[in-house]
Amino acid sequence: MAGALLLLLLLGVLVFMALAMGFAWALARATGRHGWVDTIWSFSVGLAGVSASLAPLAADSPNLRQMVVAAVAALWSARLGAHILARTLKGGDDPRYAALVQEWGSNAASRLFLFLQIQALCGAVLVLAVMAAARAPMPFGSVWDILGLAVIATAVAGETLADRQLAAFRADPANHGKVCDAGLWGWSRHPNYFFEWMAWVAYPLFAIDASGAYPAGFAALLGPALMYWLLVHASGIPPTEAHMLRSRGQAFRDYMGRVNSFWPGPPKRR
Structure with missing residues (x-):
């Protein structure tokens, strides 16, 4: 029973992240500010991580470990999301996404949507790491x-x-x-x-x-x-340094x- 609940929780995380990044795509397209993408991603991963940590899958839930890990995920998410949100509200576009949209040309809308769904999957994997820490029996x-x-x-x-x-x-x-x-x-x-x-x-x-x-x-x-690969080889350093x-x-x-x-x-x- 616990295993079935765990799989259901993981599926819920995946669906939530997909919907969140779909909303990020729509907001970025409507406003022309792609900073909304990383803002929503940061808050969504944090919210999913907190929820997955505290979900009552056992009789003694939530315990001290679950609450501490949830607090850690919330702290990370709140700091990063607030920082990117403040930068986005100041105006201008994220040069990394702007370069991708220009490169994709007439296919920019569909390719951006797919790109953000890949980010949703990456976010779900990160939430799995948070869950593994929160559900440790020690x-x-x-x-x-x-x-x-x-x-x-x-x-x-x-x-x-x-x-x-x-x-x-x-x-x-x-x-x-x-x-x-x-x-x-x-x-x-x-x-x-x-x-x-x-x-x-x-x-x-x-x-x-x-x-x-x-x-x-x-x-x-x-x-x-995963975070090392994303930052060093994918969406972090390479497009940032190309812009610089x-x-x-x-x-x-x-x-x-x-x-x-x-x-x-x-x-x-x-």
Whole structure:
């Protein structure tokens, strides 16, 4: 019975994400602002993660572990979604999506819809990682649980700091047309992406039982694995850097020669 309820919950997550990204597609098409896509995706993954964590599939639900994991998912979602929402409301379009729409031409509407449904599927996989952590049968409070909380706290703080440093750099008129290499941006070209990935490392720490008594916990590894691929090889760094090369040219090429792409490290001497 519990297995059937779990499968039904997973199906519900998948349907919810598909509907949410369908709404994101319609809103982006209506407003011409594709920032709504990532805004809705962030809030939707968080809402689905919280719901999947707290859903009463057992008599003792929700327990402390479920509530902590749900709170972690809510914190991540609220911070990221609010940040992207504020940026979207300021106006302008997301250059990554704008470039895709231009490239797709007359097929832009249908291809964007399919693209966002793939994002919905990715979101459902991330929610599965959250569920694996929330449903772990171990009592909450182990060393690994505390380490997981430390990781998520560091990730949220780091991403918030990176976003604020970039916003402060852009707010200074003297920096117009320049490449931000201040603070964390002097150690990684994408510190916001690095800390975004780091947030998903917390879930395997919550989920995996070293004794092997909870093999489903290894599903939480899907979170950091998928997020790394998305950020480094798909919708994160490649289109962002393509846009920066178009808009900043040689200044960004010089920056690429000095600063690591993803993993933070001291800048290289030229």
